[in-house]
Amino acid sequence: MTAVRREPAFLGMPPFPEAAHHALADRRLRAELRDTSRTSRSRRAEAVDELPPFVWEKLRRAGAVIKDDVIARLPDHLEELEGSVVAAGGTVHWARDADEANALVIRIAREHAAAEVVGVPAATTRETGLDDALADAGIRVRATAAANAGLTVRGADFAIAETGTVCAVDADENGLRSVTLPDVLVTVLGLEQVLPAWRDLEVFLHLLPRASTGERMSPYVSLWTGVTDDDGPRGFHLILLDNGRSDVLADRMGRQALRCIRCSACLDVCPVYTRVGGQAYGSVPPGPIGAILAPQLRGVNRHDVDAQTASLPYASTLCGACFEACPVRIDIPAVLAHQRAQLTDLGRGPARHREKAAMSAARWGLAEPWRLGLAQHAAALGRHVIARMPHVLAGPLARWTDGRDAPAPPPESFRTWFKRTNGGLDEGGSRDEVPGDTDDETAEGPSATPREEP
Amino acid sequence: MRIALFLTCFNDTLFPETGKSVVRLLRRLGHDVAFPYEQTCCGRMHFDSGYRRDAAPLARAFATAFAPYDAVVTPSASCAAMVRGRHPLLARDARDKRADAFRERVDAVAPRVFELSEFLVDVLGVEDVGAFFPHTVTYHPTCHSARVLGVGDRPLRLLRKVRGLRLAELPDASECCGFGGAFALKNAETSTAIGADKAAAVMRTGAQVLCADDNSCLAHIGGLLSRRHGGVRVLHLADILAATAPHPELAAYPPGDPAHASLDPVHPAPDRPREGVPR
Ligand code: SF4
Numbered sequence: 001m002t003a004v005r006r007e008p009a010f011l012g013m014p015p016f017p018e019a020a021h022h023a024l025a026d027r028r029l030r031a032e033l034r035d036t037s038r039t040s041r042s043r044r045a046e047a048v049d050e051l052p053p054f055v056w057e058k059l060r061r062a063g064a065v066i067k068d069d070v071i072a073r074l075p076d077h078l079e080e081l082e083g084s085v086v087a088a089g090g091t092v093h094w095a096r097d098a099d100e101a102n103a104l105v106i107r108i109a110r111e112h113a114a115a116e117v118v119g120v121p122a123a124t125t126r127e128t129g130l131d132d133a134l135a136d137a138g139i140r141v142r143a144t145a146a147a148n149a150g151l152t153v154r155g156a157d158f159a160i161a162e163t164g165t166v167c168a169v170d171a172d173e174n175g176l177r178s179v180t181l182p183d184v185l186v187t188v189l190g191l192e193q194v195l196p197a198w199r200d201l202e203v204f205l206h207l208l209p210r211a212s213t214g215e216r217m218s219p220y221v222s223l224w225t226g227v228t229d230d231d232g233p234r235g236f237h238l239i240l241l242d243n244g245r246s247d248v249l250a251d252r253m254g255r256q257a258l259r260c261i262r263c264s265a266c267l268d269v270c271p272v273y274t275r276v277g278g279q280a281y282g283s284v285p286p287g288p289i290g291a292i293l294a295p296q297l298r299g300v301n302r303h304d305v306d307a308q309t310a311s312l313p314y315a316s317t318l319c320g321a322c323f324e325a326c327p328v329r330i331d332i333p334a335v336l337a338h339q340r341a342q343l344t345d346l347g348r349g350p351a352r353h354r355e356k357a358a359m360s361a362a363r364w365g366l367a368e369p370w371r372l373g374l375a376q377h378a379a380a381l382g383r384h385v386i387a388r389m390p391h392v393l394a395g396p397l398a399r400w401t402d403g404r405d406a407p408a409p410p411p412e413s414f415r416t417w418f419k420r421t422n423g424g425l426d427e428g429g430s431r432d433e434v435p436g437d438t439d440d441e442t443a444e445g446p447s448a449t450p451r452e453e454p
Numbered sequence: 455m456r457i458a459l460f461l462t463c464f465n466d467t468l469f470p471e472t473g474k475s476v477v478r479l480l481r482r483l484g485h486d487v488a489f490p491y492e493q494t495c496c497g498r499m500h501f502d503s504g505y506r507r508d509a510a511p512l513a514r515a516f517a518t519a520f521a522p523y524d525a526v527v528t529p530s531a532s533c534a535a536m537v538r539g540r541h542p543l544l545a546r547d548a549r550d551k552r553a554d555a556f557r558e559r560v561d562a563v564a565p566r567v568f569e570l571s572e573f574l575v576d577v578l579g580v581e582d583v584g585a586f587f588p589h590t591v592t593y594h595p596t597c598h599s600a601r602v603l604g605v606g607d608r609p610l611r612l613l614r615k616v617r618g619l620r621l622a623e624l625p626d627a628s629e630c631c632g633f634g635g636a637f638a639l640k641n642a643e644t645s646t647a648i649g650a651d652k653a654a655a656v657m658r659t660g661a662q663v664l665c666a667d668d669n670s671c672l673a674h675i676g677g678l679l680s681r682r683h684g685g686v687r688v689l690h691l692a693d694i695l696a697a698t699a700p701h702p703e704l705a706a707y708p709p710g711d712p713a714h715a716s717l718d719p720v721h722p723a724p725d726r727p728r729e730g731v732p733r
Contacts, residue, residue: 020644030647271630271648272641315641317634317648318502319597340504359500363508366463366495367515376467399639403646404677407468414461414470418489424477 013282015311023276033277037268043214044265044325056210062203064329067259070194071249077161077194078240084164088226090236095188097243102133104239105153105186109139112184112235114151116140120178122155123262124188124241127284144174152182152233157261158204159189159238162197163225166238169208170220179222184235191245192258204261211263211327244297251301253338257293259328260285266322266332272315281315282308288322291315292335300339300348310349313339369415376413457487458523460516460567462533463495469669472529475696476570479583480527482696483574487527492519498536501544503636510548513541517559525566527573529692531599531668532635534569539602569599570692571608571667581611587697588618589704591689592661594652594675596668597630609667609691616694622659626651633674646678653678656686662704667691 013019023029048056070077082092095101101124109117119131119141130153134141154175156168166187168175179185195201209218227236248255267273267287278286283294291312298309313336322332343349344356365371400406412420421427457480461473473489480487496516497509516537520526528534545553545560574580593613599605613621632638632648639645652675656664664679664686666672676688687704 017641017643020641024643024647271632272644275644275647313504314637315644317597317630317632317637317645319630319634320601321597321628321630324601337502337504340502341506342504344504345507355503356505359503359505359508363500363505363512366512369491369494372463372466372494379467397639399642400677402642403681404649404674405680406677407673409468410470412470414466414473415489415491417470417474418477419491423487423489424474424481 013308015307016280016282016315017311019280019282020272020276020315023280029277030275033274037274040214040268044211044268045214047210047214047216059203059206060327060329063207063261063327064259066195066200066203067192067328068256070196071192071255071258074191074194074246074249077196078191080161080196081159081164081194081240084161085159085226085236085238086164088164088236089228090164090226090238093237093239095239095241095243098128098241099133101128101188101239101241101243102130104237105130105188106134106137106139108184108186108235108237109134109137109151112151114139114184116142116150118142118144118149118152118178118182120152120154120175122188123285124155124190125153127243128188128241130188144177149178149182151184151186152178153186153188154178156187156189156193157208158193158195158201159187160195160198160201165198165223165225167201168222169205169212169218170222171213171218173220176220176222179224180232182233184237185224185233186237186239188239188241190241190243192260207327208261208263211261211265211325244299247299247302248293248296251296254292254296254301254335256330257289257296257335259330260289260293261328262289263327265325265327266330269321269325271317271319271321281312283312288316288332289330292330292332292339295339300342304348304350305343307350310343313343373413373415376409376416379409380411380413382409455485455524456522457485458520458526459487459489460493460496460520460526460528460533460537461489462528462530464533465529465669468673469690472669472690472692475690475692476527476529479692479696482584483578483580485578488523490519490523496533496536496541497544498533498540499635501536501540506544506547509540510544513537513544513560514556516541517545517556517563520563520567521559523566525568525573525577526563527568527570529570529667529690530670531569531596531603531605532670534567534572535598535602537567538564569603569605569667570695571599571605571612572603574612574695575608582615583612583695585616585695585697586618586699587616587694588700589663590620590622590659590661591663591665591694592622592624592656592659593627593691594624594631594656594664594666594671595627596666596671599667600628605667609665612691612695613665616697618700619694622661624659625655631671631675633671635670638674645674649674649678653682653684657682657684661686663694663701664688665691665694 085092093104095104117134117139119125131141156166158167170176205217209215224232227234245258248258262285266289270288273287281287281290283290295305295309295312298305300309316336318333318336320333365375459473459476465472477487494515495512497512500509500512541560541564545557548556568577574583591613593610613619629652630648631652632645634645637645656675656679664675669690672688672690679686
């Protein structure tokens, strides 16, 4: 493990289930999340549906292929980007971690004697905790630029290696103003945000607005390249942020997370995110992508991680809605399952002895048919308890019955029935008849739920 | 065609009636079905929880148990998805000296595994299975059937041909029910919160029966409905397709009865707009 400071878990952040508990208690938050996610989902669906058949799918695949090429040959693309930026009159800085990135911004601010900077909120600057770092250094941060504004720090969406151009797709005109008004413009960009060529931008300008806000095109797209005489900022600084990204590259399965273009489509379709909101994840970004990216940035493929980080890959039902929505086809469920294996099989998470023992026992029980038969027999013996009290199970299964009734095990497993009746051929009779069973409570048919007595 | 039933450990233990329904249904359609006793579990629970080392031997045993058959039918979309999508991954990662045999077996067996509605519609080429079930039914497409396997409207096509059956549309049908296997225990509160919305949607349809092609999701939603005294029974698709008589225990349940919707404390309004279904 290196001494690099990772993307920080918010200090004292509890593991996901605990954080979710607090979020779920907030009725207003739940209602809001429900409404906003519903609106964005339908807007996005409309924007995608109006395209001719298969065009969206082709765009998604193109986006994934371009990003995979970037990831596979990252050093080459970054070198080319640096050359193009310098040729256009700009400066490139490399930041290994959040602290280095923040220190670079502070240094540039001091060089320009700026006691105040305009900070346009961005994923990368949130990731490094820039606002706090600036405050600690005695530099004030303002959110909007009214007039010629001195120094502005912002994020962006893409940087084009071929031309050294930075591209931002913003939500409002504040973003546009932030690239024209300041004297000095500092952009903090993740390493993976580089695109090889100018024409690649076309694909992403189709994908990003549609996936993000359901618009065909954002009216606030800015492109800026180096410095130009008598136009725009006099200083052009590009800070390229690693902060764990080069570690992510090492993981063949996990590195597809670096395709992410931060559109937040996966958040709005996630059954978990839309119930608990972003706070519960304690990561930037939150939601499904956060659940796979944060553990990687914090080094789960290299060393042990804390309990909060280890809880993130389990904060998903693996329903696949995120994969379906993702404009660059990140197979989030597959990465989640992969990370869970890193946490358990490779022992990178906090040890969970009880769970491990239970899994081993289950595996032992399932390894031979006769052992499964034995377990089924034991379950059948316990059925009377569950049939009478479907709301109380003991041990770890109590978490099931905290909010749900439990199905009562049947008197006879299928395999026993199949053997006994020769697959029903020797049985005859009607469907719900179980010969040899005289217990009156058992005539329940194929119900998943035990019926409550009135 | 030698057909084998892969019932899954979960159904075998907790929902044997569903297995009997599959057997009865296939016989009615003129096919016999074998139940290889060596089968136990596809390893989904282990795989999804991160215990791949424990899942691999189960995948091996699966491939061995089902190798002799032309087709394997299972009433569980999530287990079918596990076999078809994840067993090849486990085989690819195997490193011991029997790894090649393992890979060959999985390559041969995994593509022959079908979820019930796929098997009926695609392999047997039937939609009308001759069932009679005079009740109002609503159908929940589980995430693994709809998104991972892509069974599409096959289950609905089968249900529409069932005599006497009235199909009630489920609002926000494509939303996850919140079960998620280990998620249901590890994040029990979030799981039940998601499931509560699904249960509420089910109750708003006024259906007597909720149907799906996976008993694990049904056990979760059914457990929530039961806890709320929702008055809706849950039945596996196989149980409905095998039926030839009214279900004796289904009380008439007036569609749209607002009394039931009001049981849900979070969304008390009986009718909500039905837009915004995610793609
Ligand atoms: S992972 Fe999520 S935020 Fe990133 S591109 Fe895909 S849908 Fe958008």
